[in-house]
Amino acid sequence: MTGSPGREQVSRVLQQHGALMVLAALVVVGSVAFDSFATAGNAASVLVSSSFTAIIAIGMTFVIISGGIDLSVGSLFVFGGVLAAYGSQYGLFVALVLPLAACGLVGLLQGLLIARTGMAPFIVTLAGLLGVRGLMLAISNEGATTYLVKDSAFARLGQGGVFGLTWPVYITALLAVAAMVLLQRTAFGQNVYAVGGNEPGAALMGVPVARTKVYVYLMSGLLAGLAGVLNAARLSSGVTILGIGLELDVIAAVVIGGTLLTGGAGGITGTIAGVLLLGVIQSLINQVGNLTSAFQQVVSGLFLALVVVAQRLLGRAQRLG
Amino acid sequence: MSQSVAPVLEARQISKRFPGVVALDGVSIALLPGEVHALVGENGAGKSTLIKVFTGVHRPDGGELIYNGSPVAFGTPLDAQRAGISTIYQEVNLVPMMSVARNLMLGREPRGRLGVIDTARMYGEAERILAGYGVVTDVRRPLRTLGMGVQQMVALARAVAIDARVVIMDEPTSSLEPREVETLFSVIRKLRDDGIAVVYVSHRLDELYEVCDRVTVLRDGRVAHTGPLAELERLKLIALMLGRDLDEVRTGGLTRFSRDRRHARERDGAAPAVRAEGLTRRQVLRGVDVAVWPGEVVGLGGLLGAGRSETAKGIVGALPLDAGRVLVGGLPLRTGSTTAAIRAGVSLLPEDRxxxxxxxxxxxxxxxxxxxxxxxxxxxxxxxxxxxxxxxxxxxxxxxxxxxxxxxxxxxxxxxxxxxxxxxxxxxxPKILLLDEPTRGIDVGAKAEVQALVDELAEEGLGVLLISSDLEELVEGADRILVLREGAVVGELSGDDVTEDKIMASIAERGAESDG
Structure with missing residues (x-):
């Protein structure tokens, strides 16, 4: 009872590249409708503002494909930023290493708890979300202290760049390529798919399930921290009010990009497309002018619902043909 | 194969307890290189537990495992697999959403430059390996888009490809077609000739006698018998499994559906309990007509994929239909709604428990x-x-x-x-009970009980639609048999025509036609 190969392929392509197609269509529509949309300046602004979400979303893609979820990334993002700004008074090296070490450690602990004790990722990372934000508040005097970036080399990391784009955009692009190779072309990547696709089966096939999960959460923590670091460099300060609800935006972008929330399928290309799609929707709504940014959330929400419905239908088409 | 050959894997006095149950109680078994060793027993006899001890899923509480002459303790399935003990399980334990090739090569993907997976070589190698099992398919397709039989072959190919010294098969044929079973057996014989020890677990006695050299019978966590299979009479084997006297088995231990009801059915004038007309579903069903009268057991025969399960699912509304209707007691049933079917008194016992x-x-x-x-x-x-x-x-x-x-x-x-x-x-x-493979994967004793029960229910006036891959069960159990092939009814047998030969002839006849 298999579908015809042609139809099967069409639905698979739609699943994997649907977000990219919609993104392309929106860009075309936006370019035609608004003179100020298809400008280098606007494109750069979308890319720059999307890059931080994209870095976190790369880590989240691994987590979701492995069948898990990471709710702590929003807190880790702001925690990493505050630590980076704080650390910048001791120079570039500390500004980079301190937040990455701290966020990596949190990710590692969450991964160990999830993989070794079998606790639900939702609960463990919810604890992470609350705990890490608490930590951030503790070191910033209840959020009242905003550390300013003291190191100019560090600030350049977030503000400098070439060809009209800042370094974070290039770093994101590099990370995305590395993540694609890691996911598609290494044993670790295959293990991530296997764990998310059939965990008991993967264990019986000799996949190191626990280790794979630990790495996935470690990576997600590191990337969330890195996004925070780069953002602090961009803002020249450790703003303490960022990142609330960011984890949900990231999850939305990953799912819109075609990664199944149930695990086992998805990819980096889709995720990047999903992040950019949300960025472009935001930009288009800004172009319209008289709509508030609240409207952007309504559109994003509708879009997410649409994608999930489409995934269900495509999934059914693939199974029944 | 003589006893002087050193066993490749040996269990000595293995015990395993679970809360409230002693699953294994001092089990000793030796697996020799180049033998196919049947492991049989009723459900709960300890077969699964023993396999899990062999494969590192469970650690034994007592006794020791000797592998290649030295004691071993496998901490994880990975340890056992690395050591050369491979297992294929009853339910295919692969990753449905990953491609065939990636499933096959998971954990030993060919590496190219920079340690990155060489996909071209991976696909080539996967195709080459599968060709050896008579499977020709696009290895890039997700595994779930293939039939169960092919999936099972991929699992087998995977198990064997990792330099196995011991291959354990747990009910490998339960979802295979006869042709695929033949392929499997030739692979098993080849493994044996290569000096691999094969452990074969199955409830199908025919298969055991066809492919196995020796047998170990487990009962209540202990070894009830071990020895060459050919010297063991079938009834004796069943008696050992059931823990009964041979005489008891001969007289009544294997009760099956009674034959009394046959011919006694008076259908004229009465309305059928359920009538399905022209059930159609793209690529699956091509206008199937089925009617079941109260108190009648109608069998659906045919090969795997002939549309038997789909017919049953179509009747209860679990499979969306393109055309056709279902009448219960003369009244049409809303299609595509299991709730409506249940309310009207139609129940389906599905195949996949x-x-x-x-x-x-x-x-x-x-x-x-x-x-x-x-x-x-x-x-x-x-x-x-x-x-x-x-x-x-x-x-x-x-x-x-x-x-x-x-x-x-x-x-x-x-x-x-x-x-x-x-x-x-x-x-x-219910007024009608649809049974899809009601005795698959359950032990001989329970099988007889379920069969007797079905019989009893029909006596009480229930209409039964029986689907079974076991021809003997169909012939014994059904009053009338509809033979399906490629989604259509190709023959109806009743009365004295209900025999295994006639069913096979009916399938084959049609097959010859469509091949030519």
Whole structure:
């Protein structure tokens, strides 16, 4: 009872590249409708503002494909930023290493708890979300202290760049390529798919399930921290009010990009497309002018619902043909 | 093969306890290189536990495992697999959403430059390996888009490809077509000739005698017998498994459906309990007509993929239909609605117990009461007393062996799980019962009980549609047989024509036509 190969392929392509197609269509529509949309300046602004979400979303893609979820990334993002700004008074090296070490450690602990004790990722990372934000508040005097970036080399990391784009955009692009190779072309990547696709089966096939999960959460923590670091460099300060609800935006972008929330399928290309799609929707709504940014959330929400419905239908088409 | 050959894997006095159960009690077994060793026993005899000890899933509480002459303790399935002990399980344990090639090569993907997976070589290698098993397919396709038989072959190819010294097969043929079984057997014989020890677990005696050299019978966690299989009479083997006297087995231990009812059916004038007309579903069903009269057992014959399960699913509304209608007691049923079917008194006992039937973590009581809840409650409030009564009646009547009605279903043996499911559907007092492979994967004793029960239910006026891959079961159980092929009814057999030969002839006849 298999579908015809042609139809099967069409639905698979739609699943994997649907977000990219919609993104392309929106860009075309936006370019035609608004003179100020298809400008280098606007494109750069979308890319720059999307890059931080994209870095976190790369880590989240691994987590979701492995069948898990990471709710702590929003807190880790702001925690990493505050630590980076704080650390910048001791120079570039500390500004980079301190937040990455701290966020990596949190990710590692969450991964160990999830993989070794079998606790639900939702609960463990919810604890992470609350705990890490608490930590951030503790070191910033209840959020009242905003550390300013003291190191100019560090600030350049977030503000400098070439060809009209800042370094974070290039770093994101590099990370995305590395993540694609890691996911598609290494044993670790295959293990991530296997764990998310059939965990008991993967264990019986000799996949190191626990280790794979630990790495996935470690990576997600590191990337969330890195996004925070780069953002602090961009803002020249450790703003303490960022990142609330960011984890949900990231999850939305990953799912819109075609990664199944149930695990086992998805990819980096889709995720990047999903992040950019949300960025472009935001930009288009800004172009319209008289709509508030609240409207952007309504559109994003509708879009997410649409994608999930489409995934269900495509999934059914693939199974029944 | 002489006893002087050193065993490749040996269990010595292995014991394993679980809370409340002694699963293995001093089991010793030696697997020789180049033999196919049958491991048999009723459900709950300890076969699965023993396999899990071999493969590093369970650690034994006592005794030792000797591998290649030295004691070993496998901490994980990976350890056992690396050491050369491979297992293929009853349910295919692969990753459905990953491609065929990636499933096959997971954990030993060919690497190119920079340690990155060389996909071209991976696909080539996967194709080459699968070709050796008679499987020709696009290895880039997700595994789930292939049939169960092909998936099983991929699992087997994977198990063997990792330099295995011992290959353990747990019910490998339960979802294979006869042609695929032949391929499997030739692969098994090749493994044996290569000096690999094969452990073969199956309930199908024909297969055991065809492919196995020696047999070990487990009963209640102990070894009841071990020795060459060819010297063991079939009835003796069954007696060993059941722990009964040979005479008892000869006279009544293997009760099957009674034949008394046959020919006695008076159909003229009476309306069928259920009539399905022109059931059509793209690529699956091509206008199937089925009618079942009250008190009649109608068998659906045919090969895997002929549309037998799909017919049953179409009748209860679990498979969306492109065309066709279903009449129950002369009234048309709303298609595509299982609720409507259940309300009209049509119940389906699905083929895949795990995926479509039992809810493993719920208790026996809850599993039984599930479908009948609407009739056991008033204004949405469930009556505990009524449930208790229904559950008690069915546990007694179907002889469900459980510690209490509150024991989770997952702790029961396969046969008892099947009875729980049967109870669930009987509890809603159906007029028609559709049974899809009701005795697959359950032990001989429970099988006979389920068969006798079906017989009894038909006597009481229930219409039964019976699907079984076991020809003998069909012939013994059904009053009338419809033979399906490629989604259409190609023959109807009744009375004296209900024989295994006639069914096979009916399938083959049509096959010759469509091949030519």
């Amino acid at each position: 795990k995926a479509e039937g039992i809810i493993p973590a719920l208790s026996v009581r809850e599993n039984i009461a599930l479908a009948a809840l609407p009739s056991l409650s008033r204004a949405g409030v469930v009556s505990d007393a009524k449930i208790d009564k229904v559950v008690e009646v069915f546990m007694r009547r179907l002889r469900i062996k459980a510690a209490s009605p509150h024991q989770p279903v997952q702790e029961l043996s396969g046969g008892n799980q099947q009875k729980v499911l049967l109870a669930r559907w009987l509890a809603i007092r």
